[in-house]
Amino acid sequence: xxxxxxxxxxxxxxxxxxxxKVDTATMLRAAVTSLLHQSPAPDAVLATGDLVDGGHAxxxxxxxxxxxxxxxxxxxxxxxxxxxxxxxxxxxxxxxAYLDQxxxxxxxxxxxxxxxxxxxxxxxxxxxxxxxxxxxxxWLDERLSEDPRPTLVAxxxxxxxxxxxxxxxxxxxxxxxxxxxxxRHPHVERILxxxxxxSIQCRVGGTVASVCPSTAHQVALNLRLGAHGAFVMEPxxxxxxxWEGSRLVSHTCPxxxxxxxxxxQ
Numbered sequence: 001x002x003x004x005x006x007x008x009x010x011x012x013x014x015x016x017x018x019x020x021k022v023d024t025a026t027m028l029r030a031a032v033t034s035l036l037h038q039s040p041a042p043d044a045v046l047a048t049g050d051l052v053d054g055g056h057a058x059x060x061x062x063x064x065x066x067x068x069x070x071x072x073x074x075x076x077x078x079x080x081x082x083x084x085x086x087x088x089x090x091x092x093x094x095x096x097a098y099l100d101q102x103x104x105x106x107x108x109x110x111x112x113x114x115x116x117x118x119x120x121x122x123x124x125x126x127x128x129x130x131x132x133x134x135x136x137x138x139w140l141d142e143r144l145s146e147d148p149r150p151t152l153v154a155x156x157x158x159x160x161x162x163x164x165x166x167x168x169x170x171x172x173x174x175x176x177x178x179x180x181x182x183x184r185h186p187h188v189e190r191i192l193x194x195x196x197x198x199s200i201q202c203r204v205g206g207t208v209a210s211v212c213p214s215t216a217h218q219v220a221l222n223l224r225l226g227a228h229g230a231f232v233m234e235p236x237x238x239x240x241x242x243w244e245g246s247r248l249v250s251h252t253c254p255x256x257x258x259x260x261x262x263x264x265q
Contacts, residue, residue, distance in 0.1 A: 001243035002114055003152070004035050004042035007194030008050040008214035010081065011063045018053055019231070024216040027236055028066050031215040031255045035238065036069060042240065044072050044112065048194035048212055049079025049156030078106045079156040079172070079194060080130065104218050109143050112152075115243055117187070118143050118154040119147050122172060130157030130195070132174035136149030137181055144185040151188050152241075152248070158193040158211050160202040163253055166229035167196055167219060179205040190241070193229065197231065199239075199252045210250060213237040 012023045018024045035042060047067075052059035059209035067074060076091060076099065078084055084106055088099050098108040105121035120140060132140075142149060158171040159179060173176070182188050190246030191209035197219040200211040215238060220230040235254040242249045 001112060002040060002042045003040075003112070003117075003241040003243075004038070004045045004194055005046065005048060005212045005239040005241060006031055006199050006215050006218065007033075007048040007212040007238075008079070009052070010050055010065065010214070010216055011046065011052045011059050011066070013056065014062055015056045018216065022217045022223075022233075024053070025066060027103060027216045027255070028063075031236060031238055032066060032255065034068060034255050038240070042072060045074045046075065046192065047069055047076050048115070048154055048192060050079045050081040050194060051076060051079065051083050055081065055083030055086055057086050057090060060086055064090055069256060073110075075110060075117065075119060075154070077119050077156055077194070078121055078155050080128050081126075082123065084121075084123065088186070096130055105137065105139075107139055109190075112148065114245075116147055116149045116150060116151040118153050120153060122155050122157040124173075128170035130155075130170075131174040132159075132172065132178050137174065137177055140178075141181050141184070144181070144188065148187055150243075150248075151192050152184070152192055152194045153182070153188055155191065157195050158200070158202070158209055159191065159204050160209060162196055162198075162200055162202075162211075163223040164198075164219060164221070165195065165225060165227055171196075181205075182207060190250070192241070199237070210239070212239045213252065215255065 110117040159175040161168045193211045196211045197214040217231040218234040237254045240251045
């Protein structure tokens with residue numbers, strides 16, 4: 001089983017640049033092209049939030065067009081830049097029935113054969129921070145209790161502080177309660193997140209929580225207390241998660257044209 005993870009796409013209306021500088025649509029097209037050239041090909045694609053920048057219908061329409069060459073199942077996670085109803089309406093129909101089946105929150109379970117995927121909704125409408133309330137955590141606990149298979153939990157906001165102050169200020173409320181739920185279920189193999197626009201890992205509840213880089217701009221790595229928020233045009237990327245039968249192995253893949261590959265001999 002090979003799962004590709006993309007995150008923080010921040011698609012703007014056609015012809016618009018994010019922050020006046022970043023051509024997120026062109027960069028996502030390049031990431032999709034890279035994914036399509038992977039061999040073996042991914043069995044599914046997971047997009048962990050901030051799919052668009054303003055939650056507008058025209059942004060979601062462009063996003064759907066860019067993702068359309070992907071023939072395998074594509075599982076969407078809402079982020080703080082997303083708008084739940086616009087997302088549901090844009091991706092209504094074949095291939096995205098799981099969005100219609102979700103309740104008030106965009107939370108759903110996916111059967112991946114020997115693996116299971118649970119998608120959590122951490123969105124607080126109109127705010128950058130995330131939240132896991134009692135209802136959302138109860139749903140997670142119930143889903144984890146009903147099936148012992150190795151499980152991936154996907155969510156936008158990571159359940160830990162990163163040391164990047166301005167992003168931690170938009171962190172996840174309810175992270176301690178979330179960790180308590182995870183710790184009761186040792187079959188949680190990995191927690192897959194976005195939001196931070198960097199590759200970051202941390203141990204949470206007896207498993208590993210992993211953040212995927214953005215397909216567009218990256219958050220500047222500045223661990224000084226009180227540092228101002230900034231982004232950098234470091235190479236964009238995505239992640240490939242390979243289930244080898246007993247554990248998940250994760251690779252971070254930069255998007256771009258690089259010299260090689262060259263033989264070692």
